[in-house]
Amino acid sequence: MKRLTLSLTMATLLTACALQAPPTRPVMQPQQAAPRTLTIMTHDSFSASEDVIAEFERTNNAKVVILKSGDAGSTLNKAILSKDAPLADVIYGVDNTFLGRALAADIVEPYNSPALADIPDRFKLDPQNRMLPVDYGHVIINYDKAYLQEKGLAPPTSLRELTEPQWKGKLVVQNPATSSPGLAFLLATIAAFPEGSAYDWKQFWRDLRANDVYVSPDWSDAYYAQFSGSSGKGPRPLVVSYATSPAAEVFFSEGKLEEPPTGNLEGTAFEQIEFVGILKGAKNRDLAEKWVDFMLSRRFQEDIPLQMFVYPVAQTAKWPEVFVKFGQPPAQAFSLTPEQIDQGRDQWIETWTQLVLK
Structure with a gap:
């Protein structure tokens, strides 16, 4: 009985001690920045x-802000004008038609991304890696398959053929002073018919004008208002557009089209390469480097085709099926070096304007 009383007493004391024990301090978790x-x-x-x-935001504890700034030329102009107080950390979308200008303006810093190892050398146009390649595409002439079939016309096989009578009033181009594809197509003609040759680019454009070429201010007007293809409502069956336009027609039809209603004219393409660079004075240089690495990673590269309808530069990036079937690059494409373009661009546009619009 005494043992029972003692046990009960000890149990009571232990319970009382437990009730009177000071509360345990909570474990403080480190606060994330x-x-x-x-x-x-x-x-x-x-x-x-x-x-x-x-x-990217989750992995790097970051908030990404996209500052859209017009076309590639306008974006570059804004970056140059704000170089002493940069508006962003990174610039993306400058292509090889404006690369020389971007480098001459000294607005970007070198960065040797490890992801460059997966990118073919032909896309690396800046040896100092101030501007790193992200994607590429081709401005090319698209044609309306049904229109040509109905009229019994075989697709043109060269640029020169566009000046022949059967193509009079059938081609839509864009103004190179206001349109990126318009400028790329002008450059294709300069590469195809060099200055000083027996038949140069200026004579080609005189002949196109005589053949009733239509000049649109931008791609949207050319493709949707002047072109006769399925997405267009105009009278002309040839339009300066992109090599991936046929794939886009199928993709955006959401299953209604099994084959594209448009095709690409070989021998009319100009290759465009788009770049990313870290702006001088970037507030978050380390984060900017991670973003560049991310844009060149397989994760981002495989997202590019169906977002912007251009090709990823990474060799390991897989293409979507619609690109494999209907969006293959042309067999050949015209090109000029960034230095040639930078030296000649403004004068070429001015000369083109006098020849075609005046």
Whole structure:
């Protein structure tokens, strides 16, 4: 009985001690720093999947802000004008038609991304890696298959053929002073018919004008208002557009089309390469480097085709099926070096304007 009483007494004391014990201090968790903002200056055509952007933000505790700034030329102009107080950390979308100008303006810093190892050398146009290649595409003439079949016309096989009578009033181009594809097509003609040759680019454009070429201010007007293809409502069956336009026609039909209603004319293409660079004075240089690495990674590269309808530069990036079937690059494409373009661009546009629009 005494043992029972003693046990009960000890149990009571232990319970009382437990009730009177000081509360345990909570374990303090380290507080995560607020996300840093990374600003990307781009042309208006930039697009990436939300989950892809979110992955970068989550992995790097960052908030990505996309600063759309007009076309590639306007974006570059804005970056140059703000070089002493940069508006962004990174610039994307400058292509090889403006690369020389971007490098001469000294607005970007070198960065030797490890991801460059997966990119073919032919895309690396800046030996100092101030501007790193991200994607490429081809401006090319698209044709309306049904129109040509109905009229019994075989697709042209060269640029020179566009000046022949059967193609009078059938071609739509864009103004190179206001349109990126318009400028690329002008450059294709300069590469095809060099200055000083027996038949040079200026004579080609005189002949196109005599053959009733139509000049649109931009791609949208040319493709949707002047072109006769399925997406267009105009009277002309030939339009300066992109090599991936046939794939886009099938993709955006959401299953209605099994074959593209448009085709590409070989021998009319100009290759465009788009670049990314870290702006001098970037507030978040380390984060900017991670973004460049991310854009060149397989994750981002495989998102590019169906977002911007251009080709990824990474060799390991897989293409979507619609690109494999209907979006293959042309067998050949015209090109000029960034130095040639930078030296001649303004004068070429001025000369073109006098020849074609005056």
